[in-house]
Amino acid sequence: MIIERNIFKLKFGKAKEAVAIWKEILAISKDVGAAPGIRLLTDLSGSAYTNILPMKLKNFSDINPKNYTWVINPKFQKLYQKFIPLCESGERTYYTVAFEF
Numbered sequence: 099m100i101i102e103r104n105i106f107k108l109k110f111g112k113a114k115e116a117v118a119i120w121k122e123i124l125a126i127s128k129d130v131g132a133a134p135g136i137r138l139l140t141d142l143s144g145s146a147y148t149n150i151l152p153m154k155l156k157n158f159s160d161i162n163p164k165n166y167t168w169v170i171n172p173k174f175q176k177l178y179q180k181f182i183p184l185c186e187s188g189e190r191t192y193y194t195v196a197f198e199f
Contacts, residue, residue, distance in 0.1 A: 099195040100155040104188065108147040112184040113140060116149055119181045126173050158192075 108116050120138050127136065135154030141147070155161060168174045 099198070100158055100160070101193040101195060102153045102155055102161065103191045103193065104151040104153075105191075106149045106151075106188045107145065107186045108149060108184055109186055110147060113147050113149070116181060116184045119177055119184075120149060120151070123174060123177050123181075126171070126177075127168070130167065130171065161192075 106116070117138065117140060124136055124138060137152055139150040139152070
């Protein structure tokens with residue numbers, strides 16, 4: 099199993115708006131079957147105004163189909179364009195799940 103973790107550092111005061119946009123994106127993802135175990139996390143401590151989206155993928159070959167589905171969907175594109183101005187930076191990291199219980 100692979101975990102894809104996307105971290106977005108948001109501009110000051112933009113967390114509420116960013117969460118609303120991601121909720122719409124994730125609802126669409128679920129409707130089109132492109133939501134591979136996604137959660138939306140927000141900060142309680144540490145770096146303020148951070149959104150984290152960890153996704154569970156069965157294996158590394160599931161990354162491209164998921165990305166392709168998101169890129170070609172006009173609803174995703176429109177919402178993501180609304181999200182970009184709220185964001186200062188982003189980072190994507192992939193992890194292999196070594197053990198889970």
